Amino acid sequence: MAGEDDGELKLIGQYGSAFVTRVKLALSLKGLSYEYIEEDLRNKSELLLRSNPVHKAVPVLIHRGKPICDSQVILQYIDEAFAGTGTGPSLLPADPYERSVARFWAAYIEDKLVPPWDRVFRATTDGEREEPLKQMFAAVDTLEGGLKECSKGKPFFGGDSVGYVDVVLGGAVSYAKAHDALFGAKLIDAAKTPLLAAWMERFCELDAAKAVLQDVDRVVEYAKMLIAKNAARASN
């Protein structure tokens, strides 16, 4: 539960960001309390620009005045800085080989699922969206095997409890759920990837996840606004 140091944690985020949701999930799972600062990305704050001068992007976690940037870097920081302080199980397992398997699949999500997902939102026509959508579905198929490898028949990528890969993928579950309403097909479909579909239901039922996951309807609205903005920019 919340300890003395928690007051020294600040998170600069933005509601629509799946990367920010990863960090919220990790903080929630660890039971760490923090001050949340919602950023207006059209008018970036002095605090954001000073804290993340290289990328000028969210999320940024500030711990005792020191900024940590990049969602996966922040997750590992939370895991290491608050290790053994009674704040819930480690995200990464102790065994070096199992850690490497978790890192492999987290990198897979970052390299093979996130970039086409991003292109789907930036596409300005259905035609432009076709190829990245195909790549997303292929990545989800491969990830079904990743879940099998990581979980070894247990409920989560992390085994009996939620781990690193769960959080990395978990940040995007509201977008996964919004996919059908946005693009007319389920991204995670029990008929095609039954393990992932069951995982998603289970994950969303966790108290720590319920507390921070984005509202799916609000994500749909936010995504529609983004897509319309990109389309308008392209037609100008």
Place this chain on the structure above:
Amino acid sequence: MAGEDDGELKLIGQYGSAFVTRVKLALSLKGLSYEYIEEDLRNKSELLLRSNPVHKAVPVLIHRGKPICDSQVILQYIDEAFAGTGTGPSLLPADPYERSVARFWAAYIEDKLVPPWDRVFRATTDGEREEPLKQMFAAVDTLEGGLKECSKGKPFFGGDSVGYVDVVLGGAVSYAKAHDALFGAKLIDAAKTPLLAAWMERFCELDAAKAVLQDVDRVVEYAKMLIAKNAARASN
């Protein structure tokens, strides 16, 4: 120096790969011996396909029969699996915040320097090469600040000794040195990025680096061959 377990280490690599060189550097710095298996990427081996079924790519480190894939995942595995076994200093520092700073810059190299570098080699005309070349130079400029932040005036990103970021960037130094011969401009130029230029000289003088860094002339020949092949493919 080499211990009993070292005979159980195999590295599947390819001479031209900067990612493989990262792993060779880490193994060399740790004084670990291993069996090296050169892969023919035009005719991939059963061992590679079985060891890295997701990406079918090098490097793969096999430790006691278990494969570890992705160069940054492998580097962290080596650091953790051989920690405290008298095999040289840790690549990542002990302090969680300093670890996060090193991971941030390693991710920066992967996200901002490697992709345009890749596009420079895939480009089939000088015109196509212009934009990614510009991005590479911008990334190197930013990295000059990263070296300043990480090293705090000491010789390496890792401080007094070579660390994680040194190895991640170090894998590419032969390509950095080949840049002038290939594209007519120094990538790391003492006039523009004096800290990085001095770092590169210092890094290349390390015995552990000398032992494994690719020969620059051979890299130039290999890169010319790649570029010609891509250009021929595009004109067919």
